[in-house]
Amino acid sequence: MSELKRNMGLFQLTMYGVGLILGAGIYVLIGEAVGTAGDSVWIAFVLGSIVALFAGLSYAELTSIFPKAAAEYVFIKNAFKSNFFAFLIGWLTAITSIITAATVSLGFGGYFAEFVDIPIILSAIGLIVILSIVNFVGIKESAWTNTIFTVIEASGLILIIVIGFTFSDPEPVNYLESPFGFTGVAIAFVLIFFAFIGFEDMANVAEEVKKPKKHSQEQLFCLS
Numbered sequence: 001m002s003e004l005k006r007n008m009g010l011f012q013l014t015m016y017g018v019g020l021i022l023g024a025g026i027y028v029l030i031g032e033a034v035g036t037a038g039d040s041v042w043i044a045f046v047l048g049s050i051v052a053l054f055a056g057l058s059y060a061e062l063t064s065i066f067p068k069a070a071a072e073y074v075f076i077k078n079a080f081k082s083n084f085f086a087f088l089i090g091w092l093t094a095i096t097s098i099i100t101a102a103t104v105s106l107g108f109g110g111y112f113a114e115f116v117d118i119p120i121i122l123s124a125i126g127l128i129v130i131l132s133i134v135n136f137v138g139i140k141e142s143a144w145t146n147t148i149f150t151v152i153e154a155s156g157l158i159l160i161i162v163i164g165f166t167f168s169d170p171e172p173v174n175y176l177e178s179p180f181g182f183t184g185v186a187i188a189f190v191l192i193f194f195a196f197i198g199f200e201d202m203a204n205v206a207e208e209v210k211k212p213k214k215h216s217q218e219q220l221f222c223l224s
Contacts, residue, residue, distance in 0.1 A: 005068075005138070005139060005208065006207070006208055006209060007139050007140040007143065007208060007210075008139060008140075008205060008208050008209045008210065009209075009210050010210075011147075012144070012146075012147055013202065013209055014151045015036075015143075015146060015147040015151075015203070016143065016146055016147075016150075016181040016202060016205065017099040017199075017201075017202045018154070019146050019147075019150035019153065020148065020197075020198030020202075021195065021196060021198050022034050022154065022157065026153075026157055026195070027049045027107060027111070027156075028103055028104060028106075028108075028154065028195075029103070029191045029192070029194065029195045030175070030195075032188075033137050033188040033191045033192055033195075034084030034111050034178075036178075036180055036184040036185075036188045037174050037178050037185045037187070037188035038178045038179045038180075038184065038188045039173055039176070039177045039178070040175065040176055040177060040178040040184070040185050040188075041173055041185075041188055042175060043185050043189075044185050044186075044188035044189040044191075045192055046193045047185075047189045047192075048189055048192035048193040048195070048196055049194075051193055051196075052193060052196035052199075055196075055199055056199050059071075059199040059200070059202070059203050062203070063202075063206055066078060066124075067206035067207070067209075068206060068207060069204055069205070069206065069208075069223055070090060070116055070204065071115040071200060071202060071203035071204050071206065072085070072089050072090060072093045072203075073086045073089060073090040073093075073208075074086075074115075076089045076090075093112060093200060094198070096200075096202070101128065102124070102196065103118050103125045105123075105124035105125075105128050106120060106124045107124035107143075108123060108124065108127050109121065109122075109124040109126070109127070118189045131145075137193050139208045141203070149188075154218050155168065179206070
């Protein structure tokens with residue numbers, strides 16, 4: 001049986017996880033989260049990070065034991081000895097990945113439409129097609145492409161933080177204010193946790209990582 005090429009190292013795996021979080025979370029979903037939680041959005045981030053911490057630690061432990069592709073399928077199959085539950089979770093994970101890809105690509109389309117007069121849906125489809133081609137070429141090429149875009153994303157985020165610190169608001173901010181109360185914070189929490197999701201994708205490339213038992217555990221733990 002042929003094996004996948006182990007071309008991803010520690011740095012590339014780290015950038016892979018960071019890129020997943022920044023792409024969906026900061027640049028796409030944060031606006032929706034702020035719209036529901038208001039100035040209390042930081043509470044949603046704290047709650048999301050706590051839940052993500054335990055999820056990440058669980059993935060780190062399981063991935064170090066079962067460094068295989070189709071991670072959730074393998075985890076459930078070994079835990080419950082049930083092909084049905086493993087099959088069900090596998091399909092749910094695939095559907096989640098499709099939703100995540102659609103969210104990120106539509107977010108990109110929205111930003112791209114501000115610069116070029118192209119329908120958002122066409123930009124989203126174009127992004128998926130281009131990145132699919134890169135993935136088909138090989139994991140080494142896709143890993144370096146992801147690293148480059150992750151550095152760009154992180155640089156943009158740092159720029160926004162710097163601008164934010166230089167901006168002064170004459171009115172005091174109530175960091176406990178939420179336009180929809182606890183319900184708005186709860187909805188934002190769900191969105192933020194969705195933004196933190198990326199553990200499964202890191203685990204699913206375990207067969208393409210050098211020393212997966214060591215690197216997968218280290219990076220999932222650090223990102224948590």
